[in-house]
Amino acid sequence: MKFQKDIFLQKAFSKNLIEKKNFFEKHIHLIISHHYKNSPYYKNYLDKIGYNIDCINNIRDIPFIPVRLFKELDLLSINKRDIFKTLLSSGTSSSTLSKIYLDKSNALNQIKVLQKIFNELIGNSRFPMLVIDKQANNQNRNNFNASTAAINGFSIFAKSINYLLDKDGNINYEFLKKFLNNNYNEKFLIFGFTSNIYNNLIMGLDPKKIDLNLFQNGLLIHGGGWKKLEEKKISSKNFNSLLKKKLNIKFIKNYYGLVEQIGSIFFECKCGYFIPSNFSEVIIRDENLNQCKKGQKGFIQLLSLLPTSYPGHSILTEDIGEIIDDKNCNCYGAGTRFIVHGRLKNAELRGCSNI
């Protein structure tokens, strides 16, 4: 996309709020026009609500697409023959899959931005990576689910990818021993879903079978939600202190992101907040879908400058979050800080469908 060329010269975070705001607003409007011209569904939507693409509106007035529609409709802004990769995500409870169509340039942009953010927050080199999962088998090269998409995304920072679990989901101690013996001296990445980290590293690892001191240089990155851990009453603080206590790991970063907006990832800062990069923004909406005040919980809407092959630049999620006004937080970028409270509960309906 021509109009996007210069955006990747921008660094991931900027300390100047006005600069960030101007940059984001200019580009998000270019993207809106792009999708309006290229996605008939998106055009119908904007026409029917009377949105004028020629005005630079406040970002809170930018129309959003509820995340579920990526399951229901084929949303794309490219010719079908230009599809390079399709990401499939099941979300939580539903059996239908979300379909994200990527062309080559969109896929590349995702990697570029992910790399920028990663380099700024974690490190500039590539590391050996220990994945707390088993290797997915029979992978279709063009279709990915959320977990493989995340592993693949992060694998660009890996010198080597090593799976902790065998095909039955058990810890492969032989393999782990070998990996740690080779790498414990220097920094290495540990990556996995939050619940997998909890089950395998915090609960599962048997100190009789492996020397737990070998983990302390690990850079642990985890995400995917707290839903399963909430049931066990494990908070983010508990989680970090358990990891520190057991494995003496000091570098722990929680990430948040949607498979519908890969690349625009958020990492938790030292104060415990997610901070949008220059390429993304977040708005919290109340039950009437109006913008919430700071400190008020609501639905998370995510905006991103990356999606060009599909209209995923403004998505209303089913996650609940809150914008935090903490003037004392001086972590990396200027701008919005938010926390995520988790996925909205699928409410019980009254009525006669479903048993």
Added chain:
Amino acid sequence: MSRIEYLIGKKAKLNVCLSPFDNQVIEFLDDLSKNINLVNKKGFTDVQAFSFFCRKKNILKLKSKHDNENSVRFGLGILFHITPSNIPTNFAYSLIFGLISGNSNIVKVPSKQFEEIDLICKSINKVLKKKKFSKIKQMIVIVKYEKTDEWTKKFSLISDGRLIWGGDKTIHEIKKFETKAKTIDIPFSDRYSVSILNSEKFMKLSKIETLNSIKNFYNDTYAVDQNACSSPHLILWNGKFFNESKKKFWENLDILVRKKYEPPSISVIDNSSRLVADLMENKNIKSFKKFNKSLYVISIKSLKNESLIKKTKWGFFYECNIKDLNEIRFITNKKLQTITYFGFSKKYLKSFFKENNFNGIDRVVPFGQGLNINLIWDGYNLDKILSREIEII
């Protein structure tokens, strides 16, 4: 075997088979009705409605309408009821339809906890303790189990009839379980419903009458999150005063919904998703209005494009003007269950539907009676279907 909880009748023999409308059953239901009134201290309206249904007076009325004293009829034997997880009192109606038709019953209630279910079961247990109901006691088993196949398999094999509530998905699942060759299935599949409104009559209503009809409409829809098969989601306007009556109708409903309806947060996402999807793909939209987070109205151009009939919930309505009631034919198919009406006479509707013989449509009821369940449901005459007749010549 996996865990099962018997709410009622662990030792019931399920070996009793009676004639439809047996006096013992009628007595039992009347006692049950009285007992429920005593224990329903929180005043659940759906429990109250059920107890009202069980009164002797009502059952005798049904008897006079349905029973033919000249025929020799008995229940089929054992019925297995698979009841839906979302209308708490549905299991109780299903059970008493089984009893009225003379059958022994195994009723699977949802594993989710409902106070209404506990309350009704407590009452049934209490009444069954009376000696005079020792026979009825053998006819009722109420169980609760998580989705496991073992019990469904076992109960399917011993049943003579299965009442499968809960929609198409459940029906397909249950049908996989083998039964005896002669066993019959009564499936209650996914259905939807519409309303017809006479705008001229509606404009003539006084303020109080307006509020009443709005309240009736609310009870058919919002009381069950618009998620029952018989809750309308498409409103058809007939008569001369389209615009005035719509304004009057929706604005009054808006006020009531804001005051009374408290949906869960997920409804916000559901409704917003439905709206945006429609704006993107539905070419049949004329205009739309969001009155509040639980009242969306989409005006469509014509009924000819059937694909717009999507079952909605949480107060999401489609509406369309029709010049002639006959335009209903564009949307009648086997999935259309109930038409709730306002401003038409019963006599007129009777001759209209007789004349037209539409495919589909099992019920035509006035506003406010959409959810009233009865012995004839989804087009099945249950007391007949659930009993067998001995031919004596």
